[in-house]
Amino acid sequence: MAKKYELDLIRCPICQSFFKQRDIVAIDILNTMSHAKCLYENPVQIKLDIKEVGKYQEIVNKYGMN
Ligand SMILES: [Zn+2]
Numbered sequence: 001m002a003k004k005y006e007l008d009l010i011r012c013p014i015c016q017s018f019f020k021q022r023d024i025v026a027i028d029i030l031n032t033m034s035h036a037k038c039l040y041e042n043p044v045q046i047k048l049d050i051k052e053v054g055k056y057q058e059i060v061n062k063y064g065m066n
Pocket residue numbers: 012013014015016017034035038
């Protein structure tokens with residue numbers, strides 16, 4: 001059950017963890033999401049302008065990612 005659910009989730013490209021609903025994420029202008037925390041800790045990973053930071057669930061709902 002948990003495995004099936006994870007298939008629908010997106011991984012953070014920096015830490016390779018699946019995003020959780022309440023994680024704070026940053027989305028860039030190409031709609032790539034990373035944890036906001038991961039970007040702050042690895043500023044070299046910020047290659048594009050960040051257009052929004054917010055809860056994963058809210059960002060997904062707003063930008064229609066799946
Ligand atoms: Zn991360």
